[in-house]
Amino acid sequence: MNNLSGPVSELLVILRHAPHGSSWLREGLDAALVAAAFGRRVSLLFMGEGVTALCRHQGPGPLGQKGTAATLEMLEMYDIDSLWVEMAALERLGLYTEDLMLPTQPVSSDQLAAMVAAAPLVLTF
Amino acid sequence: MRYAILLLGAPYSSQASHSALRFAQALVARGHRLEAVFFYHDGVQNAARLMSPPQDEPHLADVWRRLHAEHSVALLVCIATALRRGLLDEKEAARHGKLGHSVAAPFELTGLGQLIDLGLSCDRLVTFAP
Numbered sequence: 001m002n003n004l005s006g007p008v009s010e011l012l013v014i015l016r017h018a019p020h021g022s023s024w025l026r027e028g029l030d031a032a033l034v035a036a037a038f039g040r041r042v043s044l045l046f047m048g049e050g051v052t053a054l055c056r057h058q059g060p061g062p063l064g065q066k067g068t069a070a071t072l073e074m075l076e077m078y079d080i081d082s083l084w085v086e087m088a089a090l091e092r093l094g095l096y097t098e099d100l101m102l103p104t105q106p107v108s109s110d111q112l113a114a115m116v117a118a119a120p121l122v123l124t125f
Numbered sequence: 126m127r128y129a130i131l132l133l134g135a136p137y138s139s140q141a142s143h144s145a146l147r148f149a150q151a152l153v154a155r156g157h158r159l160e161a162v163f164f165y166h167d168g169v170q171n172a173a174r175l176m177s178p179p180q181d182e183p184h185l186a187d188v189w190r191r192l193h194a195e196h197s198v199a200l201l202v203c204i205a206t207a208l209r210r211g212l213l214d215e216k217e218a219a220r221h222g223k224l225g226h227s228v229a230a231p232f233e234l235t236g237l238g239q240l241i242d243l244g245l246s247c248d249r250l251v252t253f254a255p
Contacts, residue, residue, distance in 0.1 A: 010245060027166050027206065034237040040245075121244040123131070124252060125166075
């Protein structure tokens with residue numbers, strides 16, 4: 001598999017929900033941050049509507065939710081720099097990696113299967 | 126094999142809790158070891174002490190308790206997620222100045238770090254989501 005090099009992560013967290021409207025994304029990120037705080041190597045994979053978490057200029061949600069943009073900005077502090085986005089989801093939503101608030105690497109459907117197979121632990125939110 | 130379960134669905138709202146329970150029972154029936162069930166997201170509602178379903182429906186919290194009593198399965202509830210949803214044990218209720226508590230042993234409030242440890246130390250972590 002090309003483009004999947006780099007240090008192997010112990011934990012792959014897959015984020016499939018949009019940042020507002022439910023707590024899925026926030027609670028998924030919480031699991032990633034805790035793992036990283038305990039010294040685990042973590043990768044994040046944004047799939048489906050989850051890629052919208054990476055859109056720039058997001059504020060807190062109108063319904064008293066904090067949103068997740070501030071958390072995403074902290075990922076670097078936690079040494080989480082292995083960020084992946086599902087290519088098909090970007091295309092479906094008309095987004096480009098340049099539109100995203102953090103540097104990410106696109107993943108094709110084939111690579112996706114390999115990523116999941118290679119990760120010792122996968123948590124899907 | 127050593128298994129752990131991650132349950133993300135609320136009881137009675139979706140099939141997730143029922144499926145997780147049936148999977149848990151099948152595991153122990155086959156002689157596998159189920160170390161723990163970790164309740165996260167809306168799954169924490171499974172720990173509600175005051176859960177009172179109609180008598181002709183399975184009492185999910187009681188079935189979890191039985192699994193703990195008969196097979197020493199740890200019942201771990203994410204503390205941050207539980208507090209937000211009004212699920213507090215006696216200690217947390219006292220700390221937050223609340224009358225009464227809504228979580229009791231054998232359910233334990235614990236941190237997310239336990240989930241990561243379980244996932245990395247067990248042979249399989251199986252997630253049940255709504």
